[in-house]
Amino acid sequence: MDLWFTEEDSNAIRYGYKIKDVLFEGQSEFQKIVVLETEAYGKMLLIDGCVMLTEQDEFVYHEMISHIPACLHKDPKRVVVIGGGDGGTVRELLKHPGIEEIVLCEIDAMVVDECKKFFPGVACGLDDPRVKVKIGDGIAYMAEQTNSVDIAIIDSTDPIGPGEGLFTKAFYSSVAKALRPGGLMVAQSESPWYPPAILNRIHHNIGGGFENIMPYMGAVPTYPRGLWSWTLASNDKLNLKNFDETRFSEISQNLKYLTLGGVHGAFSLPPFYAAKLEKKPNL
Amino acid sequence: MDLWFTEEDSNAIRYGYKIKDVLFEGQSEFQKIVVLETEAYGKMLLIDGCVMLTEQDEFVYHEMISHIPACLHKDPKRVVVIGGGDGGTVRELLKHPGIEEIVLCEIDAMVVDECKKFFPGVACGLDDPRVKVKIGDGIAYMAEQTNSVDIAIIDSTDPIGPGEGLFTKAFYSSVAKALRPGGLMVAQSESPWYPPAILNRIHHNIGGGFENIMPYMGAVPTYPRGLWSWTLASNDKLNLKNFDETRFSEISQNLKYLTLGGVHGAFSLPPFYAAKLEKKPNL
Numbered sequence: 001m002d003l004w005f006t007e008e009d010s011n012a013i014r015y016g017y018k019i020k021d022v023l024f025e026g027q028s029e030f031q032k033i034v035v036l037e038t039e040a041y042g043k044m045l046l047i048d049g050c051v052m053l054t055e056q057d058e059f060v061y062h063e064m065i066s067h068i069p070a071c072l073h074k075d076p077k078r079v080v081v082i083g084g085g086d087g088g089t090v091r092e093l094l095k096h097p098g099i100e101e102i103v104l105c106e107i108d109a110m111v112v113d114e115c116k117k118f119f120p121g122v123a124c125g126l127d128d129p130r131v132k133v134k135i136g137d138g139i140a141y142m143a144e145q146t147n148s149v150d151i152a153i154i155d156s157t158d159p160i161g162p163g164e165g166l167f168t169k170a171f172y173s174s175v176a177k178a179l180r181p182g183g184l185m186v187a188q189s190e191s192p193w194y195p196p197a198i199l200n201r202i203h204h205n206i207g208g209g210f211e212n213i214m215p216y217m218g219a220v221p222t223y224p225r226g227l228w229s230w231t232l233a234s235n236d237k238l239n240l241k242n243f244d245e246t247r248f249s250e251i252s253q254n255l256k257y258l259t260l261g262g263v264h265g266a267f268s269l270p271p272f273y274a275a276k277l278e279k280k281p282n283l
Numbered sequence: 284m285d286l287w288f289t290e291e292d293s294n295a296i297r298y299g300y301k302i303k304d305v306l307f308e309g310q311s312e313f314q315k316i317v318v319l320e321t322e323a324y325g326k327m328l329l330i331d332g333c334v335m336l337t338e339q340d341e342f343v344y345h346e347m348i349s350h351i352p353a354c355l356h357k358d359p360k361r362v363v364v365i366g367g368g369d370g371g372t373v374r375e376l377l378k379h380p381g382i383e384e385i386v387l388c389e390i391d392a393m394v395v396d397e398c399k400k401f402f403p404g405v406a407c408g409l410d411d412p413r414v415k416v417k418i419g420d421g422i423a424y425m426a427e428q429t430n431s432v433d434i435a436i437i438d439s440t441d442p443i444g445p446g447e448g449l450f451t452k453a454f455y456s457s458v459a460k461a462l463r464p465g466g467l468m469v470a471q472s473e474s475p476w477y478p479p480a481i482l483n484r485i486h487h488n489i490g491g492g493f494e495n496i497m498p499y500m501g502a503v504p505t506y507p508r509g510l511w512s513w514t515l516a517s518n519d520k521l522n523l524k525n526f527d528e529t530r531f532s533e534i535s536q537n538l539k540y541l542t543l544g545g546v547h548g549a550f551s552l553p554p555f556y557a558a559k560l561e562k563k564p565n566l
Contacts, residue, residue, distance in 0.1 A: 004297065012322035014287065016297030039295035057476070059555070193340070193504050219502045219510040221476050226509015227502040256555040265548010272342070272539040 005036055005044075007051055009224040015051070017044065023118055028110035030162045035118045041222060043118055045086060047111070048161055051222050053086055058122055059256045061188075062088035064218040064266070065230055067258055069151045069186045070096050071248045072232065072240075076150040077101070080178070082138035082166060084155030085111030087123035093153075094125045095251045105134045105141040107162060139165050145178035152178060154187035159202070167202060172209025176235055185210065185233045192217060192273035193225040200278050206231055207279045212238045215277070216266040218257065229273075240267055288319055288327075290334055292507040298334070300327065306401060311393035313445045318401045324505060326401055328369060330394070330440055334505050336369055341405055342539045344471075345371035347501040347549070348513055350541055352434045352469045353379050354531045355515070355523075359433040360384065363461070365421035365449060367438030368394030370406035376436075377408045378534045388417045388424040390445060422448050428461035435461060437470035442485070450485060455492025459518055468493065468516045475500060475556035476508040483561050489514055490562045495521045498560070499549040501540065512556075523550055 003019040017038045024035040034046040042055030053061065066089050070076055077100045081089050085106030093102050104126070106112055112133060115123040126133055134141065142152070152175045157163035165171055166187075175185050189202045192215075206213050210233035220228045232238055245260060252259065286302040300321045307318040317329040325338030336344065349372050353359055360383045364372050368389030376385050387409070389395055395416060398406040409416055417424065425435070435458045440446035448454055449470075458468050472485045475498075489496050493516035503511045515521055528543060535542065 006297070006299070010323065012301045014289070014297070014299030014301075016289070016299060018295045018297075040293065060553075217502075219500075221508040221510060225504040227504060257553040259551040259553060261547050261551025262553065264544050265551060268542040268544025268548060270343075270540040270542060270545065 005038075005046070007049065007224070013224065015222070015224065017041070024114055026110055026114070028108050030108045033110055033114060035114060044222070045115065045119065047157055050158060052157070053088065053119075053122065054222050055119065055121065057221050058086075058088050060218055060220045061223070061228065062092045063255055063258045064216070064228075065089055065153055065155060065186060065188065066092035067095075067248065067251070067255070068216065068230070068263065068266070069153065069184045069232060070099070071244045072238070072242055073151055073184050074182055074242070078149055079103070079151045079153065080105065080142070080145070080149050081153045081155050082142065083107075083157065083163065084153065086115040086119060087112070087126045089153055089155045090128075090131055091122065091125040094128055094130065095254055096247070098247075100130065102131045103134060104131060105136060105138045107135070107137055109135045139171055139174070142171070142174045142178050147178070147180055149178045150180055150183050152183070152185045154185065156188060158190070167205060169205045169208035172206050172233070176209045179235070182236050183234065184238075186230055187233070189215060189229045189231040191223065191225040192227055192229050192270070192276075196276040199276055203231065203277055203279050206233050209233065211235050213279065214238045214267065215269065217269070217273070218266055240264065288321075288329070290332065290507070296507065298505075298507065300324070307397055309393055309397070311391050313391045316393055316397060318397060327505070328398065328402065331444055333441060335440070336371065336402075336405065337505050338402065338404065340504050341369075341371050343501055343503045344506075344511065345375045346538055346541045347499070347511075348372055348436055348438060348469060348471065349375035350378075350531065350534070350538070351499065351513070351546065351549070352436065352467045352515060353382070354527045355521070355525055356434055356467050357465055357525070361432055362386070362434045362436065363388065363425070363428070363432050364436045364438050365425065366390075366440065366446065367436065369398040369402060370395070370409045372436055372438045373411075373414055374405065374408040377411055377413065378537055379530070381530075383413060384415065385413055386415045386417060386424075388419060388421045390418070390420055392418045422454055422457070425454070425457045425461050430461070430463055432461045433463055433466050435466070435468045437468065439471060441473070450488060452488045452491035455489050455516070457492075459492045462518075465519055466517065467521075469513055470516070472498060472512045472514040474506065474508040475510055475512050475553070475559075479559040482559055486514065486560055486562050489516050492516065494518050496562065497521045497550065498552065500552070500556070501549055523547065
């Protein structure tokens with residue numbers, strides 16, 4: 001029997017994956033969680049029917065969301081990851097010896113538990129002594145922080161469902177207040193190929209909390225349309241000249257996607273994408 | 284009624300597109316040609332069931348395959364495009380005022396005819412006085428050329444079917460002989476996410492005809508796995524330092540994908556891709 005899982009994008013595109021096995025199906029308090037064994041990409045994590053990660057390409061997303069803020073910040077000591085219960089972002093952050101504490105605040109314990117079971121290569125950093133895993137609401141957690149975070153990483157699902165509150169202006173303002181001087185936020189910000197309304201809603205809201213924003217891109221084969229974006233934000237100036245090439249070169253031999261040339265390419269927005277954005281990035 | 288077209292990749296992944304209309308279906312002497320009106324990407328050209336281009340994202344592929352060799356060559360006058368009957372590569376090449384002659388050698392007249400009809404925005408350059416359209420075998424055409432071509436662009440379908448001969452060592456050797464000193468070839472070379480065997484067969488064969496090769500990448504949402512590659516080849520040294528930034532900046536305001544930073548990023552191969560290639564690129 002041929003078994004296929006299909007993800008729909010805007011009722012116009014479908015991404016189908018041939019399945020060897022359904023390894024886990026569970027309904028948590030917040031969402032439906034499924035782990036599949038796929039033919040093409042190894043194990044795959046679905047949340048509410050959307051592909052979150054696969055074993056074979058997860059490194060793209062996780063390297064992009066972690067090392068760029070880590071090397072752009074002058075000297076990050078304390079990093080907070082909101083969402084990201086799979087542990088991939090934490091695993092990458094741990095490659096930076098200067099980072100002293102990583103707080104992972106994930107709302108759904110089932111994500112953490114099942115990822116530890118099925119994706120040990122992704123979740124491997126969650127038991128590190130530098131990491132504190134908190135199961136709880138990221139919005140409430142950030143509201144409690146004032147002037148104590150160097151980098152906040154919003155490693156969320158899409159702007160529908162439990163992740164919705166992580167895309168609001170109120171939340172971004174609360175993140176801004178949590179940051180120390182020179183602090184940075186980065187959030188996943190959907191595909192540059194999505195309609196302008198979706199991209200601008202995110203940018204408009206981030207721009208409501210922060211003075212400066214800078215989107216960048218990377219190619220994730222199992223995310224819709226293959227090209228993805230993340231957006232950096234700060235109330236201090238953002239400048240790619242501050243990217244610490246020395247610190248990057250010290251960890252780059254352990255990376256599978258990101259290169260120094262690739263970092264610069266990631267910020268060089270194609271005109272088709274830049275043209276969609278109402279709030280022009282200030283690089 | 285919901286109508287969907289589905290493309291299969293390695294019997295493991297499916298890409299489905301919701302269809303508004305089937306605009307054309309024809310069987311030429313060489314292949315099956317279909318034009319669809321899709322919900323997500325406008326008109327779409329299929330050859331033997333594979334997506335060749337769509338109205339909304341074709342600029343990525345065509346900018347990547349044309350402007351990089353055009354700006355890397357010192358002063359290209361005569362360019363030959365093998366395949367590329369849709370005209371997109373020719374349209375981009377025409378943006379370079381220094382190019383005096385572009386020969387398009389496409390084996391299948393039906394591709395040219397139907398693209399002129401259904402994709403006027405892509406095929407628009409084919410009637411330009413600088414362009415010569417030849418309907419015929421690209422292998423035979425290149426065999427007739429000696430020391431007369433500055434840039435050869437192999438804008439082919441995949442290495443199965445009528446395009447297969449365009450991926451052989453014998454063909455690449457014949458292209459090398461056709462080039463003038465300082466001449467370049469570029470060929471589409473499949474997705475960096477494909478298995479090493481596919482990528483190395485192409486690289487091994489190009490390496491049989493040319494001393495120096497340099498792959499580069501771009502994100503095409505309607506090609507399998509979203510990230511695509513092209514490979515430059517020359518018997519002269521290839522060096523990104525020779526990329527003519529002045530000539531590029533003169534045309535870049537007419538581009539939708541490529542930026543100067545993006546050019547550098549495109550050549551900065553992610554380690555997961557570089558590790559697959561047996562013949563290491565000599566950049």
